[in-house]
Amino acid sequence: MPRRFEAEGVPVSLVLRGRELFAVHDVCSHSAVSLSAGEVEVEVDRCTVECWLHGSRFDLRTGRPLDPPATRPVPVYPVRVADGRVYARLAPPSAG
Template sequence: MSYLKACAEGDLHEDTPLRVVLDDVPVTLVRTEGDVYAINDVCSHANVSLSEGEVEDCAIECWLHGSRFDLRTGRPSGPPANLPVPVYPVKIDGGAVYVEVNQES
């Protein structure tokens, strides 16, 4: 279990995705509805950055074909994507945001 520092807490603005790369893993961070979520930045349908999509109802929408991924689970709510996107544990400590991208699963 190792959390990597992703950004300062103040870098995250409500419903505005922020793309970071941690250990070569592209991650989108989202602050919404009082929590911070980390989801892999690549849509499971094609190689598209989710950080360019819109956030609504604790989900992020892929801008290309409109699949929406739940930020808590990574599951798509509808086609064309039918596979989940990995999500990662987030910890906030001392004004910084930490993400654990290297999980055993």
């Protein structure tokens, strides 16, 4: 399940998949709603978060939209865990 956090005023959605942690911008590029309110799909070769409003899915590794109506990627942030804390580099974000 995605969790929403704010870091330096930036909304970030964190998703834990097994031992992998992903950080993406927590605002859908199509409808400006929180992605952390959506569903996460975890399969062997796929890890996505779905926007709850219109159903667009975004790849958590790249931010790329996989379904319409979203056509623009969301920023993804490098993330690491050290000493029990989560660190995400917010600038510059990468998208797609």
